Every structure is written in structure tokens, then in C-alpha cells.
Amino acid sequence: MTASPFRAVRSPALTVRVELSDQERDALAHLLDEVTAMLVVDPEQVPGAGAQDTQWQVLEAALAAPAPRDPAVARLLPDGSRDDPEAAQGFRRLTEHGLREAKQQRLSAAAQALRGEPPVELAETEAVQLLKGLTDVRLVLAERLGLRTDADAEHMHEETLRRLGALAEAETTGDEAVRPDLKADPYLHLALMYDVLTGWQECLVHELS
Amino acid sequence: MMDVHAKGKAVVSHGSRDDMERDTAALHEYGLWATFQKDE
Numbered sequence: 001m002t003a004s005p006f007r008a009v010r011s012p013a014l015t016v017r018v019e020l021s022d023q024e025r026d027a028l029a030h031l032l033d034e035v036t037a038m039l040v041v042d043p044e045q046v047p048g049a050g051a052q053d054t055q056w057q058v059l060e061a062a063l064a065a066p067a068p069r070d071p072a073v074a075r076l077l078p079d080g081s082r083d084d085p086e087a088a089q090g091f092r093r094l095t096e097h098g099l100r101e102a103k104q105q106r107l108s109a110a111a112q113a114l115r116g117e118p119p120v121e122l123a124e125t126e127a128v129q130l131l132k133g134l135t136d137v138r139l140v141l142a143e144r145l146g147l148r149t150d151a152d153a154e155h156m157h158e159e160t161l162r163r164l165g166a167l168a169e170a171e172t173t174g175d176e177a178v179r180p181d182l183k184a185d186p187y188l189h190l191a192l193m194y195d196v197l198t199g200w201q202e203c204l205v206h207e208l209s
Numbered sequence: 210m211m212d213v214h215a216k217g218k219a220v221v222s223h224g225s226r227d228d229m230e231r232d233t234a235a236l237h238e239y240g241l242w243a244t245f246q247k248d249e
Contacts, residue, residue, distance in 0.1 A: 078242045080233045087245075095234040102238060135240035 005200045008207040009121070016127040016207060018120040020200075025114050028200075031137050031193070032111035032130075038073055038140065039104045059097065067092070072143040076103065076136055107133045127208060134201040141194045145187070160191045223248075 005024070007017045018025060041058055053061070066089065067074045077099055080091030110130040113122050122130065147153055163185060212219035221243075222232045229245040236243035 075242070076240070078237060078244075080230065080237075080243075080245055082244050083246060091230055091233065091245075094230070095237070099234065099237055132239065139240050 004203060006127075006204045006207045014124045014127075014208075016122040016124075016204070018114065018122060022118065025118075025120065028197075029111040029114040031197075032107045032114070032133050035076075035133070035136050035140055036104050036107040036111070038070070039076065039100050039107075041100070072140040075139050075143050103136060107136060124208075127204065131201065131204050131208065134197055134204065138194060138197055138201065141190055141197070145190055145194060147194075156191050156194075160188060160195070163188045 005018070005020045007019055009015050009017055020028065066085075067079055068077060077092075077096050079088040080095070081087040106129045110126065110133040113126040113130065114120060145152075145156055147156060167188075221236075222229060224232075226245070233243045233245045
């Protein structure tokens with residue numbers, strides 16, 4: 001893994017040089033795309049809207065609907081009120097569409113910037129888009145990993161180490177039959193991604209401040 | 210910030226309903242789960 005994934009350059013204007021490997025850059029752009037796609041209103045997910053409805057009808061039904069059913073999407077577009085469902089719905093009707101659009105636009109702009117010809121250098125606005133985009137990606141991963149509290153995060157780290165240990169052990173014994181496959185362990189995959197992205201975001205914040 | 214970390218929430222803004230809805234929406238932009246409520 002790259003030691004320092006981002007490096008700020010301050011002459012003449014602030015830009016951020018991306019020092020991720022091509023593979024890491026591609027993976028990050030891909031994750032940003034995935035979250036962008038999650039934010040597109042899916043007619044199938046909207047109660048009271050059919051797939052054959054016009055875009056406007058879908059939008060209308062989506063705006064009238066309560067929080068999105070997928071908890072990760074609901075975390076990206078949270079309720080504005082916890083104790084007053086009517087106020088929450090009114091707030092959602094006013095703001096959800098704009099928030100969806102703003103997040104989608106930002107996420108895809110960040111992904112596009114990352115897909116430039118290497119060496120990739122981000123303008124300040126692109127770096128900020130990526131910074132916010134990383135938050136959205138991490139919120140989605142955290143929701144999938146069930147991270148709510150500090151204790152959950154600690155548990156995830158212990159669990160990650162335990163699974164990595166088992167993986168390393170199987171590597172050394174070379175026993176094909178018991179060798180665990182990283183790809184076959186979605187939890188480990190998500191947990192490692194979450195950790196790596198947290199480190200990248202920390203670095204980006206540091207470089208921008 | 211420590212209130213948010215330890216108690217899970219903190220009051221960051223006071224004002225009219227419209228202003229609070231706008232602040233809430235702005236924080237949602239940053240991925241923060243802000244909510245608005247009437248003062249007791």
C-alpha cells in the first residue's frame with residue numbers, strides 16, 4: 001500500500017497529487033460510482049411507484065415516501081427529525097431531491113477526476129469533492145458493517161485481525177483445503193476497505209489543512 | 210465535539226424553524242446526521 005496516498009502541492013494554487021497505485025485509484029473511483037448509483041431513485045424501491053411510471057411520477061412518489069428502505073441510503077439521506085414524523089417528511093420533501101443530486105454530482109465528479117491520466121493531480125475543488133465523497137462511501141460501508149458505536153468499531157478491528165490471522169496461518173501451512181479466500185469473506189473485504197479508506201481520508205484532510 | 214462523541218448528540222444551532230431546516234440540510238451535505246427539534 002502507498003505510504004502517503006495524497007500530497008498537497010501549494011504553488012501556485014493548491015492542488016493535490018494522488019499517489020495511489022493505478023489499481024487503488026481505480027478501486028476508489030469504482031466505490032464512488034457504486035455510491036452514486038445507490039443514490040439514483042430506483043422505481044422498484046419506491047412504494048406506490050411502478051417501473052412503468054414516468055420519471056416525474058417516480059420522483060413525486062419518492063418525495064412523498066418516508067426514509068429510503070436501504071439503511072445505507074437512509075444514512076446518506078437521513079431524517080431531519082427523530083421525534084416528529086410529519087416534520088421529517090416535510091423536510092424530506094423539501095431537501096431530499098437536492099441532497100441526492102448534490103451527492104451524486106459530487107461523487108461522480110470525484111470519480112472522474114481520479115480517472116485522469118497519471119500522474120493525477122486534483123484541483124482544490126476536486127479534492128474537496130473527493131473528501132466529502134469519501135465520507136459518503138465510509139458511511140455506506142459502516143452501515144453494512146453494522147458500525148454504530150466505538151465498541152462496534154473495536155469489535156470490527158478485533159474480528160479483522162482474527163480473520164487476517166487465520167488467513168496468514170492457512171497461507172503458511174499451504175493447505176489448499178482450508179485456505180480461506182479473501183474474496184469469499186465479504187466481511188473481511190468490507191472491513192479492510194473501510195480501514196484503508198479511513199486512512200486515505202485522514203491523509204487527505206491533513207494535506208488540505 | 211466531545212458531546213457528540215460521548216453522548217451521541219450535541220446542540221449546534223438555535224433559531225427559527227426555517228433557519229434550522231436550512232442548517233440541518235447543510236449538515237446532511239457533509240454526511241452528518243443532524244436533526245431539528247422544538248425547544249422544550
